[in-house]
Amino acid sequence: MIATKIPSPPEGWDALHLGPLQIHAYAIAILTGIFFAIWLARRRWVARGGDPLAVEEIALWAVPFGIVGGRIYHVISTPGPYFGAEGRPLDAFKVWQGGLGIWGAVAIGALGAWIACRRLNVSFSAFMDAAAPGVLIAQAIGRVGNYFNQELFGGPTTLPWGLEVQPYQPSFPSQYPVDTLFHPTFLYELLWNLAGAALILILDRRLRLRFGEVFWLYVVVYTAGRLWIEMLRIDEAVHVFGVRINVWVSILVLVLGIAMFALIRRKHSGEMIDDAPTRGRSGEPSDQAAKT
Numbered sequence: 001m002i003a004t005k006i007p008s009p010p011e012g013w014d015a016l017h018l019g020p021l022q023i024h025a026y027a028i029a030i031l032t033g034i035f036f037a038i039w040l041a042r043r044r045w046v047a048r049g050g051d052p053l054a055v056e057e058i059a060l061w062a063v064p065f066g067i068v069g070g071r072i073y074h075v076i077s078t079p080g081p082y083f084g085a086e087g088r089p090l091d092a093f094k095v096w097q098g099g100l101g102i103w104g105a106v107a108i109g110a111l112g113a114w115i116a117c118r119r120l121n122v123s124f125s126a127f128m129d130a131a132a133p134g135v136l137i138a139q140a141i142g143r144v145g146n147y148f149n150q151e152l153f154g155g156p157t158t159l160p161w162g163l164e165v166q167p168y169q170p171s172f173p174s175q176y177p178v179d180t181l182f183h184p185t186f187l188y189e190l191l192w193n194l195a196g197a198a199l200i201l202i203l204d205r206r207l208r209l210r211f212g213e214v215f216w217l218y219v220v221v222y223t224a225g226r227l228w229i230e231m232l233r234i235d236e237a238v239h240v241f242g243v244r245i246n247v248w249v250s251i252l253v254l255v256l257g258i259a260m261f262a263l264i265r266r267k268h269s270g271e272m273i274d275d276a277p278t279r280g281r282s283g284e285p286s287d288q289a290a291k292t
Contacts, residue, residue, distance in 0.1 A: 005181050008164045014148045029145030030100070033138030034063055040134035041127075048130060050277030054120050058127060061116035062109045069108020073101030077245050080236045102139060102222075103249055126277045129214035133197045133204070136218055140193035146186035154183025154232035161187075173234060183232050192225035211268050212260070219257035223250045 009025075016023040042055040075082055075092045078099070082092045110128065117124040146152045150169045156162075162181025165172050173180075200221060204214050227250040238245045 004160050004162075006161055006163045006184055006187070008150055008166050009148050011166075014150075024145075025148035026145030027095075029148075030142050033141035034059075036141060037131065037134035037138035040137065041131040044130040044133070045127065045277060048126060048277055050122065050126070050130065054122055054127075054277075055130075057120060058113050058116040061112035063112075065112025066105040066109025067095065067100065069111075070100035070102065070105030071095055072108070073104025074099040076104075077101055077238050078236055079238070100142075101246075102226075103246075103253070106135070122277055125212040125215070126210070128212060129204075129210065130277075132215045132218035133200050136193050136197040136200070136222060139222070140190045140197070143186040143190040143193075147184075152186050152233060152235055154185040154229075155234050156180050157183045159183075163187075171235065182234075185229050185232050188229050188232075189225065192229070193222065196221035196225065211264050213264050216257050216261040216264065219253060220261060223254035223257060226250045227254060 014025050016025070016028065038055060038059050041059075042052055045055050046052045071092070079087070081087055082089055113127060113131070114124050117127055143152075149171075150165050151171045153163050153165060153171075156176060158181070161184060163184040165180075165182060167178040172178075196218075200214060200217055203209065203217065207213075209217065227247065230244055230246045230250055233244070240248055
């Protein structure tokens, strides 16, 4: 018999129990994505002539900054569970229960990467170009955690891939019958991100993107998908003029991404010198920097 729904995860699968130690599936997904992003960034960074040890050092700044920034954005954009009438403020620190806003994660994570690049005297734009595809894949892997947390789904659907959510879950919308199936928006985003990462890698190989072009292309690809996916979601969020705040953010960041990509593409059109990973003290590419 062909399945007509995506079943909810079996009870107890939201965490791995190792004696007294409990590791949440959401955390496992996030950490797996981070490790993959670092691995891919390292490969791309070395291929562009960068020091392989620099990636791990930059990650030590970017990852904690990104997690903190992602959590702050989530709490600000979804304040109800923490500061509403029945909110629990201390739950804002429980990252393992889910809730990382990608906008805050990328923005503050990029700030951490910039600080590290300054300390290591390497090109920030070159590093972001090397890291961007892996970040998009990491976001896809992280969405698996939303499945196990039974969160971030869309409205009701009768499509064959409708998602089953256990009615006892806090995330289950009480206005719907207990057998309602929902759009698996986390799955839509997972597939979109993987396809987007493949597209970026292909375009990067063919067009030899540099000077931050890969990063801004990542911004365009992700926000284009997030825009329509966000419109399907029904989880609690701040609304501005009746529209979810993340829809407005997606539009603004998408326009910014298109503008920045076009500006950089035009500015460096016809240039034969690559954005070298290593910088000299003056900020120019060093003589020792390898070119790709």
